[in-house]
Amino acid sequence: xxxxxxxxxxxxxxxxxILSLLKKGDLTAGEIADHFAMQKPSVSHHLKIxxxxxxxxxxxxxxxxYYSLNTTVFQDLMSWFYDILQKEGEQ
Amino acid sequence: xxxxxxxxxxxxxxxxxILSLLKKGDLTAGEIADHFAMQKPSVSHHLKIxxxxxxxxxxxxxxxxYYSLNTTVFQDLMSWFYDILQKEGEQ
DNA sequence: TAGATATTTAGACAAATTTCTAAATATCGA
DNA sequence: TCGATATTTAGAAATTTGTCTAAATATCTA
Numbered sequence: 001x002x003x004x005x006x007x008x009x010x011x012x013x014x015x016x017x018i019l020s021l022l023k024k025g026d027l028t029a030g031e032i033a034d035h036f037a038m039q040k041p042s043v044s045h046h047l048k049i050x051x052x053x054x055x056x057x058x059x060x061x062x063x064x065x066y067y068s069l070n071t072t073v074f075q076d077l078m079s080w081f082y083d084i085l086q087k088e089g090e091q
Numbered sequence: 092x093x094x095x096x097x098x099x100x101x102x103x104x105x106x107x108x109i110l111s112l113l114k115k116g117d118l119t120a121g122e123i124a125d126h127f128a129m130q131k132p133s134v135s136h137h138l139k140i141x142x143x144x145x146x147x148x149x150x151x152x153x154x155x156x157y158y159s160l161n162t163t164v165f166q167d168l169m170s171w172f173y174d175i176l177q178k179e180g181e182q
Numbered sequence: 183t184a185g186a187t188a189t190t191t192a193g194a195c196a197a198a199t200t201t202c203t204a205a206a207t208a209t210c211g212a
Numbered sequence: 213t214c215g216a217t218a219t220t221t222a223g224a225a226a227t228t229t230g231t232c233t234a235a236a237t238a239t240c241t242a
Contacts, residue, residue: 011102154188
């Protein structure tokens with residue numbers, strides 16, 4: 001179910017940028033928002049979509065909510081690409 | 092420019108299905124449309140989006156237009172995934 | 183050249199998406 | 213407990229997307 005959600009999630013350049021930021025380490029919602037021109041509620045919305053697609057996880061630490069990459073779904077997406085690129089007979 | 096277009100193109104499940112069909116071999120627009128419940132102009136629209144994203148190519152043979160995969164852009168998309176999955180220090 | 187077949191283009195419309203502002207919720211620290 | 217800070221939720225507006233029908237274009241064959 002989250003396979004299609006994940007593909008839709010990464011279709012947005014802002015969300016791909018969020019994923020790239022999180023690759024370097026966990027960040028709070030506010031720290032992520034600092035990298036964008038859009039308002040915080042908009043960033044929050046993108047975070048929600050990434051979370052629903054299981055591409056990121058969150059944990060609250062006091063007032064802050066930390067976001068981190070969840071790489072397991074990425075593997076599934078990669079598999080789809082591998083499958084497309086594989087030649088007939090190689091599968 | 093077509094990097095973002097490609098990510099958007101593969102976000103749609105019907106378009107991913109078209110790509111999977113073409114993996115097995117080239118098909119005409121009509122043959123592709125036969126695999127879907129939607130009308131031919133809708134399929135044609137999806138083919139146009141995939142073509143603009145450089146994910147497929149077309150060539151006319153008489154009345155038919157054959158579509159085929161263009162795998163070069165897939166490599167670029169894969170690279171993005173690789174980069175996300177790579178751990179810090181491994182890059 | 184006329185009719186049939188294959189496909190795309192045009193234009194309309196509903197649904198989904200992206201962004202915003204305002205308000206709500208959660209937590210901290212004095 | 214109160215005010216400040218961090219973040220999300222709600223709801224509205226503009227844009228984009230996916231699909232349809234009708235019409236146009238291209239090619240083949242008799």
